Amino acid sequence: MSNLVTDTGVVFSRELRPMLRNPVTVVFSMVQPLVFLGLFAPLLPDDLSLQWFVPGIVVMSCLFGTSMTGSNLLFEIQTGSHQRMLVTPLRRPALLLGRALKEIVPVLAQAALIVGLCLPGSFELHLAGALVGLAILATFCLGLGALSYTLALAAKHREWLFWTVQQTLLFPLLLLAGMLLPIANGPGWLRALSRWNPLTYVVDAERALFNGEIWTSTTAAGVLAAAGVGAAGLLVGTRAMKNSD
Amino acid sequence: MIQTEELTKHFKDVKAVQGLTLTVRPGELVALLGPNGAGKSTTLRMLTTLIPPTSGTARVAGFDVVARQRDVRLRIGYIGQGNGAGHSQRGRDELISQGRAYGLRVGQARRRAAELIDSLGLGEVADRTVATLSGGQRRRLDIAMGLIHEPGLLFLDEPSTGLDPQNRANLQEHILALRERHGTTIVLTTHYLDEADSMAERVIVVDHGRIIADDTPAALKATHVGDSIRLGFDHETDVAAAAARLRFPRVRRDGLTLEIGVPGAPRLVPDLLEDLRAAGTAAASVEVTRPTLDDVFLRLTGRSLREGGAVAGTRSDELVEA
Numbered sequence: 001m002s003n004l005v006t007d008t009g010v011v012f013s014r015e016l017r018p019m020l021r022n023p024v025t026v027v028f029s030m031v032q033p034l035v036f037l038g039l040f041a042p043l044l045p046d047d048l049s050l051q052w053f054v055p056g057i058v059v060m061s062c063l064f065g066t067s068m069t070g071s072n073l074l075f076e077i078q079t080g081s082h083q084r085m086l087v088t089p090l091r092r093p094a095l096l097l098g099r100a101l102k103e104i105v106p107v108l109a110q111a112a113l114i115v116g117l118c119l120p121g122s123f124e125l126h127l128a129g130a131l132v133g134l135a136i137l138a139t140f141c142l143g144l145g146a147l148s149y150t151l152a153l154a155a156k157h158r159e160w161l162f163w164t165v166q167q168t169l170l171f172p173l174l175l176l177a178g179m180l181l182p183i184a185n186g187p188g189w190l191r192a193l194s195r196w197n198p199l200t201y202v203v204d205a206e207r208a209l210f211n212g213e214i215w216t217s218t219t220a221a222g223v224l225a226a227a228g229v230g231a232a233g234l235l236v237g238t239r240a241m242k243n244s245d
Numbered sequence: 246m247i248q249t250e251e252l253t254k255h256f257k258d259v260k261a262v263q264g265l266t267l268t269v270r271p272g273e274l275v276a277l278l279g280p281n282g283a284g285k286s287t288t289l290r291m292l293t294t295l296i297p298p299t300s301g302t303a304r305v306a307g308f309d310v311v312a313r314q315r316d317v318r319l320r321i322g323y324i325g326q327g328n329g330a331g332h333s334q335r336g337r338d339e340l341i342s343q344g345r346a347y348g349l350r351v352g353q354a355r356r357r358a359a360e361l362i363d364s365l366g367l368g369e370v371a372d373r374t375v376a377t378l379s380g381g382q383r384r385r386l387d388i389a390m391g392l393i394h395e396p397g398l399l400f401l402d403e404p405s406t407g408l409d410p411q412n413r414a415n416l417q418e419h420i421l422a423l424r425e426r427h428g429t430t431i432v433l434t435t436h437y438l439d440e441a442d443s444m445a446e447r448v449i450v451v452d453h454g455r456i457i458a459d460d461t462p463a464a465l466k467a468t469h470v471g472d473s474i475r476l477g478f479d480h481e482t483d484v485a486a487a488a489a490r491l492r493f494p495r496v497r498r499d500g501l502t503l504e505i506g507v508p509g510a511p512r513l514v515p516d517l518l519e520d521l522r523a524a525g526t527a528a529a530s531v532e533v534t535r536p537t538l539d540d541v542f543l544r545l546t547g548r549s550l551r552e553g554g555a556v557a558g559t560r561s562d563e564l565v566e567a
Contacts, residue, residue, distance in 0.1 A: 080327015088346040
């Protein structure tokens, strides 16, 4: 018998399969984070260590890859394979859940790759903290992926609309989260804006956790922000999928 | 298999489908024929649960398309205008995913995928990325995907658009074979006249979101247009004599030719020619014209179905040696 879980499993494994067939594709969406790691990290002022910078890059990699993922759905809307899925008896929420859950896999693979690259340097891995950090990141990217799919469903055949919104939001979110440079040194208005950005709390939590500090209020704030984005994404995403034709 | 009652769909200002009432019995092969924008695809999308009707009802495979979407989806196959397989996927993977989507177990889905790959001649390309397949190969894969759960009712939306003549013929063969073997009920839309003519037992002509005719291709042609015989003569005197001799209600003279409108023309020609020869007014040439569905459409709407919709009255001609 099929139910929401098995339906989600069908969609999840369908989405994952091209990546498993061709694992190199995991690296494609993380070119920019790797560029920042290679060309920006050496420019950091002395008081900012790789220990501080790497968690930000892990989140950045998630942000780049996951925010673009709606373009896959957009393409499938245009070619007709999304319609193909819609005429199957698969439950509508599963069509979104399976896709959004799949986003976690490349994010974890990319995080492992970034950490692996930095280990020979001055970066120190606190495993327990890092694992909690990845759980928070997975929740966040679940919601972000769902939002990206929602955007694709809303844009439908207007590809430009998808990319305009995605590109317009990407860098403000990234910079306001203090991903590249600390917000603390910025002017008051920028710090105020940053407090409204849920990504800020995720990045702060990742920094604390990758540093081995688990039981802190920073972690709690990160969990809340990620859970909020996750829940909001799934809510609007499943609603958009229900109305998709 | 399908019952609709005043099925209607409006998109903002566009009245795509207006009060469609229609019954399709099990085992029928029905073609919805009409120009682009006539409402064929919109009708199919309502019947396949993709879009809800603005008003009216439809029961498909025994279930209401709005209240019981999942039950309808489980029982129907749908092959849309686009490509069903994701371009980054492999054909076989997509077939297995589809099978799983319809609740088959992994083993069953694999077996079924292998069967379809075999019967649709996709063996050499099934394990390649879909993006690398040709248009015809992708279309065959679409068909395979639509058949994975052996639906009793199959919808095809413009199945042969964009295919070359050979692939079109192949596709039609597959569809007919499917029906032969499993008694599948088939509803297809097309704007290819010959396709509707050669495949369907029942043609529903749709225009501006309404049904304007519904019958077998032969009956549509006989009722709305009819056969005609054109006789050519060498001499004025022969034309006049022949015209006087022929006892048909509709005979039209045009220079050296006589045009006779009569049902069942091909069977009448041999005797007719013999009779004229015996009377010493032998015809020099003869042409039997049978109407096409385009003639039917032209008669019904004043427009041609052929590309561009220009007003024209071309007929397929059948020459018979005198």
